[in-house]
Amino acid sequence: MSLSDNIYKIIFYTTLFVVLSILFFTVDTLSISYKEALNVFINNSLLSIITNTSIAIFGQNDYALRAPFILFYFFSILLMYRFTDNLFKKESDRLLSILIFMLLPGLLSASLLVNSAIIVTFFTLLYLNYLKSTKRHCYILLILFLFIDNSFAIFFLALFFYALKDFDKKLLISSFILFCVSMALYGFDTGGKPRGFLVDTFAIYASIFSPLLFIYFFYTIYREGVKGNRHIVWYISATSLAFSLLFSFRQRIYIEDYAPFVVIFLPYMVKNFLQSYRVRLPQFRRKHRYVASITLFILLLNATLTIFNKPLYLFLENPKKHFAYNYNIAKELAAKLKKNNINEIESDQQELLLRLKFYGIKEGNRYFVSTNKKYYYDKKISIKYLDKTVATAYIIKN
Incomplete structure (x- = not known):
């Protein structure tokens, strides 16, 4: 050679x-997407076996x-x-x-x-x-x-x-x-x-x-x-x-x-x-x-x-049109909920619930959380990337 x-x-x-x-x-x-969360918590497939084996060894x-x-x-x-x-x-x-x-x-x-x-x-x-x-x-x-x-x-x-x-x-x-x-x-x-x-x-x-x-x-x-x-x-x-x-x-x-x-x-x-x-x-x-x-x-x-790809949010009027939107938001939202001592929630978005479950947010009836716009709420949490708001979570205390 x-x-x-x-x-x-x-x-x-x-x-x-x-x-x-x-x-x-x-x-x-x-962040974990809904389809990925299905493979972790619901599905029984090769992907589920691979991900759950890795999680069992290295943590969630x-x-x-x-x-x-x-x-x-x-x-x-x-x-x-x-x-x-x-x-x-x-x-x-x-x-x-x-x-x-x-x-x-x-x-x-x-x-x-x-x-x-x-x-x-x-x-x-x-x-x-x-x-x-x-x-x-x-x-x-x-x-x-x-x-x-x-x-x-x-x-x-x-x-x-x-x-x-x-x-x-x-x-x-x-x-x-x-x-x-x-x-x-x-x-x-x-x-x-x-x-x-x-x-x-x-x-x-x-x-x-x-x-x-x-x-x-x-x-x-x-x-x-x-x-x-x-x-x-x-x-x-x-x-x-x-x-x-x-x-x-x-x-x-x-x-x-x-x-x-x-x-x-x-x-x-x-x-x-x-x-x-x-x-x-x-x-x-x-x-x-x-x-x-x-x-x-x-x-x-x-x-x-x-x-x-995060800088692309700066050029989009609707953040949901970002190609990676489904792989964002959840981790940051879970961290902010925990910071506000909110660890158990219910929601009108089952996909969001499953995603947050991966980050330790369990289902419960103490708080209601949704990223769908609400006109009455107790607290509002904004998720920002590069100073641009890409999602807003509305929290209602039950």
């Missing part, structure tokens, strides 16, 4: 350490709630780094690819929130690394996927299409059976009338990648398919993207079911761009440099706003 390769490795691990540090810092700026706090998903992010980055070994001719290209992957806004969000997306990303990359190392499919992992998350139905379907290419009978039959079992276990909602959610799905993908990056990603998927460069990652990403767009004609989809299989194609997109850039003479590369610079700038901006 050359000295320059070692330097690139140092840059990678240093950047990963910095990003992980920022993610752990960001945990303290978030935000770090215990979110640390498992940051760890899944960490191992996903390492697996992607390992998977891209020998994919690029230059170690600098590999570094660029993994840094972009590391800073994808959707991946950063998934690492901080209690959701299955980062878990699915991790296990998908684990499977691909096993396949790359052994040249064999791991059927034990495939069976395990059946019980991890319903979104792996798309993965099984992609493997079915991939097996058709080489007519791999074992994989063909196995993936088909696993897909059918997944459908039987979880079902698939295809009801509803066309509602025009296709544009919404494009917008969500654009937010996951950043807009210009997604446009080029979409082009690369199409180009690689037309040229016949259909490796297994292409089948996984193309199948997921195609079905997510197809179902968007009829209903609003859960992007978490599709995005993990789409983002893993990113290294091939970077490789495609660099090849397209280098086949041109230096004097004809200017346009590519401009587009790449703008794309990377927007990516860094989106990644920064994903983490440091």
Whole structure:
């Protein structure tokens, strides 16, 4: 290994350490959402097992709630780094690819929130690394996927299409059976009338990648398919993207079911761009440099706003339109209620009650608390970010 390769490795691990540090810092700026609270207190799922195990070990706090998903992010980055070994001719290209992957806004969000997306990303990359190392499919992992998350139905379907290419009978039959079992276990909602959610799905993908990056990603998927460069990652990403767009004609989809299989194609997109850039003479590369610079700038901006998003409240007339509003407010409200010796409440907002329960505010009938506007109240508590009021709680003593 050359000295320059070692330097690139140092840059990678240093950047990963910095990003992980920022993610752990960001945990303290978030509050538990209602859906996350359901996984802690009500649901009985893999997410519930993961979060409650962590809470049992480290206590009922935000770090215990979110640390498992940051760890899944960490191992996903390492697996992607390992998977891209020998994919690029230059170690600098590999570094660029993994840094972009590391800073994808959707991946950063998934690492901080209690959701299955980062878990699915991790296990998908684990499977691909096993396949790359052994040249064999791991059927034990495939069976395990059946019980991890319903979104792996798309993965099984992609493997079915991939097996058709080489007519791999074992994989063909196995993936088909696993897909059918997944459908039987979880079902698939295809009801509803066309509602025009296709544009919404494009917008969500654009937010996951950043807009210009997604446009080029979409082009690369199409180009690689037309040229016949259909490796297994292409089948996984193309199948997921195609079905997510197809179902968007009829209903609003859960992007978490599709995005993990789409983002893993990113290294091939970077490789495609660099090849397209280098086949041109230096004097004809200017346009590519401009587009790449703008794309990377927007990516860094989106990644920064994903983490440091509180200042956006200053530009919104209605704070509830902030994309992270559902992950704010509760922690600060609980702290102010405790400061006023209010530890037991009732409310007309059951979602708020469940969120506050995580921070030690129990249900009781001594006080009534609501963030819905009240004209008669005993006390009013304002939650402010950067000196702007983003929520107001009204307290009535019973």
